[in-house]
Amino acid sequence: MSERIWTAALVVIGDEILSGRTVDKNVTQLASWLNVQGIRLAEVRIVPDVQSAIVEAVNALRIRNDYLFTTGGIGPTHDDITVDAIAAALQVPVVVHPEAREALDAYYASRGGLTEARLRMARVPEGADLIPNRMSGAPGIRYGNIFILAGVPHIAAGMLDALTGTLEGGLPVLSRTVGAWVAESEIADLLRETEKAYEGVSIGSYPFFREGRVGANFVVRATDQALLDACADALTAALAEQGRAPVAGGI
Template sequence: MTTTDPNPTAAVLIVGNEILSGRTKDANLPHIAEKLGEQGIRMREARVVPDVEEEVVAAVNALRSRYTYVFTTGGIGPTHDDITSECVAKAFGVALERNPEAVARLERHYGDPSKLNEARLRMANIPEGGELIDNPISAAPGFRIGNVYVMAGVPNIMQAMLDGVLPRLKGGAPIHARTVSCALAEGVLAADLGALQERYPDLEIGSYPYFRRGDFGVSLVLRGTDEAAVERATEDLVGIVQRLGGTPTVTVGSKG
């Protein structure tokens, strides 16, 4: 994929046994999806793979050929199971090099040369041709190669890296969203909701049930690049909910 797509798409590749085991709960995917959506970049896929070389390489190659942007999180630290950089190099068929600028950043961060051991220097290994992604928190950089952006797994570090990356991305038309919440059951709404989707095929209309403070309900989310169409569909949906005996609450955005 190229970065000049008029309707850019993205995928996230989460690398780490700790996510698959349940030991660590991923917090990066929703943050990345929200920030990309604000720039008109649609998140289309997310994968979680273990710290296994062939699986990481295969996933990188599959995703980078299909989507405008790929963001990986995790696996760029100093330990033996941090293999993302090596795997991305293999996916692109280039050498993994000790990057002088990355080394210099680590040297400035640690100050005392005795603290910059070989394990920490592994974080300066970057695929040939990779462009560094700043890490203002702990210095060890991520990198971009092709349309793949490799970032840390620690959420606050990943978020800082992403903040630096976002201005470089070419987005598409802004994605507008409205949420209609009510206390009706999905089964009551299903037929009318399906008919509404048929009338507005260019919009994404999703139904998300919830249980809050002892009450059941549903959040109906409408998303699309045509704000006028989103508004019209929202008005139609409000009418449907009222006709079925519900009391709709409309909010801007996709949080119900």
Template sequence: MSATDDRVTAAVLVIGDEILSGRTQDTNLRDIARYLGVIGIDLAEARTVPDVLGEIVDALNALRGRYDYVITTGGIGPTHDDITADAVAAAFEVELHEHPEIIAMMEARWGGELTPARRRMARVPVGGALVKNPVQGPPGFTIGNVFTLAGVPQIMRGMLEDVGPRMRGGRPTVSRTVRVDGSGEGVIAAPLEAVARAHPDMSLGSYPFFGPDGYGSNLVLRSRDPEALAGVVVELIAALKGAGIENVREVQVA
């Protein structure tokens, strides 16, 4: 769990052979990170695991004991390799049952044609609650501090809107970017390290760029304290210029 009361943490567990094989490009991690950042939750770790029951269970148990929340994506469809519900139930040591609300939704949509494959999507761990799906298909579910969402990006984003209000948010993290043009990381390393050491509670990262218009680095500073962050931006620019690096400016990043 979080080390301090004012920091709320989360992890993402991406499930699916198709992600690891490269056949499907994952965009859910990016969308979840952005969503959580707005409500003041730090995405502290992300893992990707195959459609193997034991590996999903092991990863889920490790993450749910370490962070305030865990969001899983993928593996709740109708096919034989959609085993996320089985894995979540195993992790919490409970049985699966066909949720009556999901069965009712399916009957309203398909009438009496509830095939075994469709019924697989109605399985929820005993004690779990539903996560609304405003797009199409059955809902996700939550149990303990775990939220199990669909892997299809559009559906996952819709489910997030129901997940967010159930989470305890924190103070949102604010970021500011200082751009250095025409100097490599070897040149900026010393002043950047000095500022970082002086402010250990603040995140400072260097992200180099190369292109037809030149090279350099974007120095990204993150903090929950906007006023302190503004002061460190000024300090960093001064430190860089004091080291003889003149082409430095703060930039706005969308």
């Protein structure tokens, strides 16, 4: 029963997230994509556009996870330092990737040509492979277990799409949400005991305030469908037995 759990970490690189100017969308997007691949997002760090901060985060996380993703900082401008920082973390030189150069050449042929600034987007840590980008000119980059993605969410999504099915993972985490009109503090014991009774299941409790009433969603998670259903059904029955009104449609 003890299966291998595959994990990934994400380093979000961007002053714009830390300043509050831009709301990150890549954490949720990557987490959902990883779930389908049978990989768990284990930790996220959001760091500024500062080389030492990127190096520290990348080196800490790439070693203790099966996969490491980064988003942001791969464009043509002076604040795009991700490739240099990751190459420094890996202690390898930065080189121009011939296929990336070709892709950029083709993309910019009708857009004013490949300038020096644009050629920056063909730079990779030596030994890296490319991740296709069908949205714009600059490809993503793969180096070992590191995946360097764009920061713009729809471009990152395209790169993830290109990676779908190519990463080894374990069993996807399945979940069921049981909602009830109850203050979570009233059924804390029930939750704890139910989780304990079903080994391999975790239950998260997320309160909400809606229509002037207090309720909570209990998210039951497991990799085994039968186990998940048994636990979620038991929780649902126990809540009904206590006279707690279910929230229609779970969430």
